[in-house]
Structures are given as C-alpha cells and as structure tokens.
Amino acid sequence: MPIGDGRWAAVFLGFALLLPFLPLLFRLLRRLLGIGGRALAALGSLALLKLVEGFVGLSLGVNVLNALVLALLGVPGLGLLMLLDWTSKL
Secondary structure (H helix, E strand, O other): OOOOHHHHHHHHHHHHHHHHHHHHHHHHHHHHHHHHHHHHHHHHHHHHHHHOHHHHOOOOOOOHHHHHHHHHHOHHHHHHHHHHHHHHOO
16 A cells, blocks of 8 residues: 655654654663663672672672662672671671
C-alpha cells in the first residue's frame, strides 16, 4: 500500500525535527553504556572479592546494587559499602 504525499511530508518533518537531538541521544547512550561496562567490571571485582574473603576478612554481597554503587562511586563506593557492612554487624 503506497504512502500518500502528505504522509511522506510528515515522515520527513519528523526526521528533520529529530535530527538536532541525535547528538544528545548518542551522548546519553554512550554514558549509559559506560556505566553498564563499569557495573559489569564492578560485579566481576565483587565476585573476585567473594573468592578471597577468607583471606581478606571482608565480605560484600555480589549483587547489582553493590555493583552500581562501585560503578558510580569507584573506590569511595567500596569504602561506603565496607562501612555499611561493618555497621550492620554491630
């Protein structure tokens, strides 16, 4: 079923209005992918920490929330998680 002239104009206008926002969308997508990659790396580091917790004496759960805290905050996030774990054991 062919699209009429008015529909082609609407599609063209829609793409023309979307075009200025493409850099913003790509920047947002790049940031989200970066945070996702850092969260996966943090999840892997939590899993490694879980393997050596008997030697280190530190036990943190391997879950998405801890991984996101580590991904967003980095080393201070690890300190925050250690502090929360320590205060929950008091």
